[in-house]
Structures are given as structure tokens and as C-alpha cells.
Amino acid sequence: MFDFTGKTVLITGATGALGTTLSTRFSAAGANTVAAARTGADRLAAQLDGPSLGVRLDVTSESDRTEAVQRTEERFGPLDILINNAAYLRVGTVESIPLDEFQRVFDTDVTGALLGIRAAAPADFILFAASDRARFATGSELVADGGFTLGPLS
Ligand SMILES: NC(=O)c1ccc[n+]([C@@H]2O[C@H](COP(=O)([O-])OP(=O)(O)OC[C@H]3O[C@@H](n4cnc5c(N)ncnc54)[C@H](OP(=O)(O)O)[C@@H]3O)[C@@H](O)[C@H]2O)c1
Numbered sequence: 420m421f422d423f424t425g426k427t428v429l430i431t432g433a434t435g436a437l438g439t440t441l442s443t444r445f446s447a448a449g450a451n452t453v454a455a456a457r458t459g460a461d462r463l464a465a466q467l468d469g470p471s472l473g474v475r476l477d478v479t480s481e482s483d484r485t486e487a488v489q490r491t492e493e494r495f496g497p498l499d500i501l502i503n504n505a506a507y508l509r510v511g512t513v514e515s516i517p518l519d520e521f522q523r524v525f526d527t528d529v530t531g532a533l534l535g536i537r538a539a540a541p542a543d544f545i546l547f548a549a550s551d552r553a554r555f556a557t558g559s560e561l562v563a564d565g566g567f568t569l570g571p572l573s
Pocket residue numbers: 431432433434435436437438456457458476477478479503504505506507527531548549565
């Protein structure tokens with residue numbers, strides 16, 4: 420349905436539920452697929468059909484982010500699409516969530532996303548898997564199994 424041949428996509432949290440689906444679907448659509456994860460990235464990349472690369476990436480680490488983009492560019496050239504998919508979710512009441520857990524959510528989901536944008540700029544597309552803006556973005560669209568839509572953010 421979609422043709423991403425020649426496009427390079429980096430997916431964070433690639434070994435998670437949605438990350439694995441996104442990696443598989445982009446690869447099947449012809450993309451140069453960079454599976455980025457804290458563990459198991461190489462194993463996932465080896466299972467993908469198309470051109471692929473596994474990189475170790477903790478999204479809260481600026482050096483990991485920079486190195487992941489450098490390795491991507493060395494292998495495939497400029498990064499076209501970044502998917503900020505990695506996330507940490509803690510559900511509970513304000514009173515019940517320990518402060519260190521609250522900080523971990525922000526470190527992963529907010530600061531981690533910012534570091535991704537900084538390292539990846541000027542990628543053509545940046546998708547936040549959990550954002551309404553990604554869902555409602557217009558233009559060239561990709562709908563993954565989770566129903567997310569990919570489009571330009573500017
Ligand atoms: N599933 C849904 O119904 C749904 C609905 C709306 C939005 N979303 C969004 O979709 C995205 C993925 O959700 P999911 O359901 O696939 O969750 P998931 O299976 O829990 O996957 C989350 C991934 O994020 C990774 N991660 C967490 N902290 C990280 C860090 N510091 N550095 C690198 N990776 C880290 C985890 O890696 P580790 O294995 O190393 O912990 C895991 O692979 C999230 O942004 C979520 O908010 C999901």
C-alpha cells in the first residue's frame with residue numbers, strides 16, 4: 420500500500436509492541452529501517468526483510484541519540500523519518516505516584532523526545548506515537564496497526 424523505498428526511518432523503542440509493528444511495516448514497505456532499542460535491536464533488525472540496522476539507544480541519553488543518527492547516516496545517508504515511539508507510562512493518582520517515577524516519565528517522554536528531535540533534525544517527518552498532532556497531521560500519511568498517522572509537522 421505504501422512505498423518507502425529509499426527512505427530511511429529510525430524507530431525508537433523498536434522492540435516494544437508498537438515498535439515491532441512499525442519496524443516490520445516500514446521494512447515491508449521498502450524503507451531502510453533502523454531499529455533502535457535499549458536491548459534486542461540487532462536481533463529485531465536481523466529479522467526484517469529489507470535493508471536494516473540495529474542500534475542500541477536509550478532515548479534519555481544525548482550521546483546515544485547522536486551516535487544512533489551518526490550510524491544511520493553512515494549506513495544509509497540522511498535520516499528521513501524519526502519515530503519517537505519509546506515511552507514510559509505510569510498510571511496512578513497524583514498522590515500515589517512516587518516522584519522518581521514521575522521524573523522517569525518526563526525524562527523518557529518529554530526530554531527523550533526533545534533529544535530525538537535535536538539529533539534527527541532536519542529529518543522530513545517526526546512522529547510522536549502518542550500525540551494527537553501526529554494522528555491528525557495531514558499530507559503524506561502512514562497508518563500503522565495502532566491507527567497512528569504520519570505527516571509533516573510544519
Ligand atoms: N499500545 C497502545 O494502545 C498505545 C496507544 C496510544 C499510544 N501509544 C504509544 O505508542 C508508543 C509505544 O507503546 P507500546 O504499547 O508499544 O508500549 P511498549 O510495548 O511498552 O513499548 C515501549 C517501548 O519503549 C521503550 N523504552 C522505554 N523507555 C525507554 C528508554 N529510556 N530508552 C529507550 N527505549 C525505552 C521500551 O523499551 P524497554 O523494553 O527497554 O523497556 C519499550 O520497547 C508509546 O509512545 C505509547 O504512548 C500506544
